[in-house]
Amino acid sequence: MEQIIPPHATEIEKDVLSVICNRPELVYQVEDLLDENCFYQPDYKFLFSVVMEIHTSGAVVSQSAILHRIIPSGRQDILGTYQEIKRTFSSEKFLVKNAEILAEYSTKRALLTKALEILQMIQRNDDIDEIENEVTEASTIALSRNKNTEAISMDEALEGMFDLMNREQTNGITGIPTGLPMLDKITGGWEFDDKVIFAARPGMGKTVAATFHSFYGAMVGYPTALISLEVRPAKLVARMMSNTSGFNSSDITKGRLAKNQKEIIIEKAGEAKKIPLYFYDNTRSCDINDIVRTLRTWHRKYGLKAAYLDYVGLCEDRMVKNASDATAVMNSVMKKLTRLGNQLGIPLILFSQLNRDNEGRGDKRPILKDLKSSGKLEEDATRVIFLYRQDYYDYNEAESRGENFVPTHDIEYIFAKNREGQLGPVLLKCNVALNRMYEPASMSVEMPKGYHRNDALNGAKTSFS
Numbered sequence: 001m002e003q004i005i006p007p008h009a010t011e012i013e014k015d016v017l018s019v020i021c022n023r024p025e026l027v028y029q030v031e032d033l034l035d036e037n038c039f040y041q042p043d044y045k046f047l048f049s050v051v052m053e054i055h056t057s058g059a060v061v062s063q064s065a066i067l068h069r070i071i072p073s074g075r076q077d078i079l080g081t082y083q084e085i086k087r088t089f090s091s092e093k094f095l096v097k098n099a100e101i102l103a104e105y106s107t108k109r110a111l112l113t114k115a116l117e118i119l120q121m122i123q124r125n126d127d128i129d130e131i132e133n134e135v136t137e138a139s140t141i142a143l144s145r146n147k148n149t150e151a152i153s154m155d156e157a158l159e160g161m162f163d164l165m166n167r168e169q170t171n172g173i174t175g176i177p178t179g180l181p182m183l184d185k186i187t188g189g190w191e192f193d194d195k196v197i198f199a200a201r202p203g204m205g206k207t208v209a210a211t212f213h214s215f216y217g218a219m220v221g222y223p224t225a226l227i228s229l230e231v232r233p234a235k236l237v238a239r240m241m242s243n244t245s246g247f248n249s250s251d252i253t254k255g256r257l258a259k260n261q262k263e264i265i266i267e268k269a270g271e272a273k274k275i276p277l278y279f280y281d282n283t284r285s286c287d288i289n290d291i292v293r294t295l296r297t298w299h300r301k302y303g304l305k306a307a308y309l310d311y312v313g314l315c316e317d318r319m320v321k322n323a324s325d326a327t328a329v330m331n332s333v334m335k336k337l338t339r340l341g342n343q344l345g346i347p348l349i350l351f352s353q354l355n356r357d358n359e360g361r362g363d364k365r366p367i368l369k370d371l372k373s374s375g376k377l378e379e380d381a382t383r384v385i386f387l388y389r390q391d392y393y394d395y396n397e398a399e400s401r402g403e404n405f406v407p408t409h410d411i412e413y414i415f416a417k418n419r420e421g422q423l424g425p426v427l428l429k430c431n432v433a434l435n436r437m438y439e440p441a442s443m444s445v446e447m448p449k450g451y452h453r454n455d456a457l458n459g460a461k462t463s464f465s
Helices: 010-022 024-029 042-057 063-073 078-087 095-123 128-144 154-165 181-187 206-219 233-245 249-253 259-272 288-302 326-344 390-400
Strands: 195-200 224-228 277-279 306-310 348-353 383-388 410-418 424-431 436-438
Touching (some): 010 042, 010 078, 010 095, 024 095, 128 288, 181 410, 206 233, 206 306, 224 233, 233 249, 288 326
Parallel strands (some): 224 277
């Protein structure tokens, strides 16, 4: 293949450098547009990095400052380049325009590199999924160049507000219904810009919540993705059929149903066949890059309106060099999920497993600081909801004493973060055996003994009225 010369513009690179070397007070005009990769010529790339290092340190860009920086690097030869650049200065008139051109060339070079990698993969007959992943990364490179510097006017912002205000409501909500009116009253349903984190210790009902809410949203017509990295699709569906039929899901999956019970399941399955709910094959990959690519594809193919991920802590990321750094992996995963949700305009409902910190407290209800060790989880979320079932602990205590246990089926949805609403717990019902969630008989919620008004960030138990 004929060698391709990467696109670049030496004279424009020289012109930009001449302006910032002669008029360093103008660097602020281009510091958000340029980085060293915007320069193709190695000497210009190095000189720009030196100039920016001096500028960001707060020092004055001068020949002595440059000399002071380059001597330790062994690149004294760059001083001649600097002196030549200084002599070519004519005008700063086209500084910003030229910087934009260099930024565009930089993007084109990055795309060219990625395109050549894709070509090599095709020639090697690599796996099509790997090739598609590289294509997705190429599109991300292209999108990253669109650094929006245009302001949104007050008039435009008001128009956006009117669009939100005049949205059509269904049963009083504008988002995707959760299946629980009490929850919808607080959230308005899952909104298009939601990043909801459900967090809990094992046994608190994370998977029950994921299957219940995703199934309900799909049932009422919203195409929904359910990505479980723990449970296979067949068992997820068994949980949903358990909810609709009233049979224990373990009886369904272990073949313990009577003939007439199986007929009921077959009938329920027939009703559910056309529900727009799509499951991920977790045996192929738990890598976030593959998950993101899959969701993009499903969004194009099925018109996804919501996506559930259970649970986010099991995601891997092959793009993170140190895979053993759990915080780095989690931060990268959340960054990619947040970007995906923003680009697709769909709510992401993410489930996370908490550490054991709450187990050492008298009141084992989780609080927001229990999530702090999970990287950017809390930072990127619009809502953080902790799940808590006292039944879990009471059952273990009763069993240790050899006593019978009668469950209350109480589950608390504890809103520890809610950008557009109240904080505190909501008392609901969860029959774990039947994978069923429902509301107390009375819409007036009687909170457990000991609840009081306080700050949910510190573990408050504020009731909703």
